[in-house]
Amino acid sequence: xxxxxxxxxxxxxxxxxxxxxxxxxxxxxxxxxxxxxxxxxxxxxxxxxxxxxxxxxxxxxxxxxxxxxxxxxxxxxxxxxxxxxxxxxxxxxxxxxxxxxxxxxxxxxxxxxxxxxxxxxxxxxxxxxxxxxxxxxxxxxxxxxxxxxxxxxxxxx
Amino acid sequence: xxxxxxxxxxxxxxxxxxxxxxxxxxxxxxxxxxxxxxxxxxxxxxxxxxxxxxxxxxxxxxxxxxxxxxxxxxxxxxxxxxxxxxxxxxxxxxxxxxxxxxxxxxxxxxxxxxxxxxxxxxxxxxxxxxxxxxxxxxxxxxxxxxxxxxxxxxxxxxxxxxxxxxxxxxxxxxxxxxxxxxxxxx
Numbered sequence: 001x002x003x004x005x006x007x008x009x010x011x012x013x014x015x016x017x018x019x020x021x022x023x024x025x026x027x028x029x030x031x032x033x034x035x036x037x038x039x040x041x042x043x044x045x046x047x048x049x050x051x052x053x054x055x056x057x058x059x060x061x062x063x064x065x066x067x068x069x070x071x072x073x074x075x076x077x078x079x080x081x082x083x084x085x086x087x088x089x090x091x092x093x094x095x096x097x098x099x100x101x102x103x104x105x106x107x108x109x110x111x112x113x114x115x116x117x118x119x120x121x122x123x124x125x126x127x128x129x130x131x132x133x134x135x136x137x138x139x140x141x142x143x144x145x146x147x148x149x150x151x152x153x154x155x156x157x
Numbered sequence: 158x159x160x161x162x163x164x165x166x167x168x169x170x171x172x173x174x175x176x177x178x179x180x181x182x183x184x185x186x187x188x189x190x191x192x193x194x195x196x197x198x199x200x201x202x203x204x205x206x207x208x209x210x211x212x213x214x215x216x217x218x219x220x221x222x223x224x225x226x227x228x229x230x231x232x233x234x235x236x237x238x239x240x241x242x243x244x245x246x247x248x249x250x251x252x253x254x255x256x257x258x259x260x261x262x263x264x265x266x267x268x269x270x271x272x273x274x275x276x277x278x279x280x281x282x283x284x285x286x287x288x289x290x291x292x293x294x295x296x297x298x299x300x301x302x303x304x305x306x307x308x309x310x311x312x313x314x315x316x317x318x319x320x321x322x323x324x325x326x327x328x329x330x331x332x333x334x335x336x337x338x339x340x341x342x343x
Binding site (some may be wrong): 004005006007008009011015016019020023032035036039040043044046047 | 158159160164165167168171172175177178179214215217218222223224225226227
């Protein structure tokens, strides 16, 4: 199990990727605001991480969530979602991300973080800026929807 | 995409202002070369006379928590007072210190050490006697060796019973120059 590095090392290692990810989705000024918010949220949740696996996916998921919220504020009708991050090619994660691709955004993020990245609900709550209970409900309702193949229209292909 | 210096600085300042850091640190200049200075929300916790940020980052995380970030604003008060001290414009530090993780004996010795006045020296044996362990001069020497906050906790003012300088983490030349700066040596 990977050790969790001091935050400084985590930040230096991922800051350029996070900024690049946000710049593809947002104008410069908004991306820079989202960059700061991403790492502030990561810092708030950092002492509750239980292991150091998939930290890049974790921080990119936080960034994706912030990009979604900011996109919603700017264009309330948009259905398009940012792609979740591609991580080190391990099929299980890719598979879950693929399956979860058509879920509504909160459920999708909760399902992917819980079942693909094995994060605790506390960590997921930090990533989604919600409560552990809300994260648990989002993940379980996402799983129910996947089982029932009850997907709402307008998700990403 | 490379994060600009300006964006990087903004994030580090915002993170420090939020108060969610376990430790903020920075490498600052001094007449004796760079120093690595670190502070928790409770106070100054480390001064390294020989900075090695990669290794010291792990040490800080192990002692105080993993939310460690380089941040000038987290140590700017300590940095300013150190500058004033090196310029001969300050005799005492007005800084809270965080000795978290320090064992009781070492803490008692460091508390006594902090009372040794500017421009004076004392001996290992005297400090040992002051903490009620007159035969523990050698143990006091070990505490000085491991002093987490040199300069601010003035282990350079502690010398051997015969007046010899004995040793210093920053080298004997530095110890001698600090004592000269304070007028304790001619």
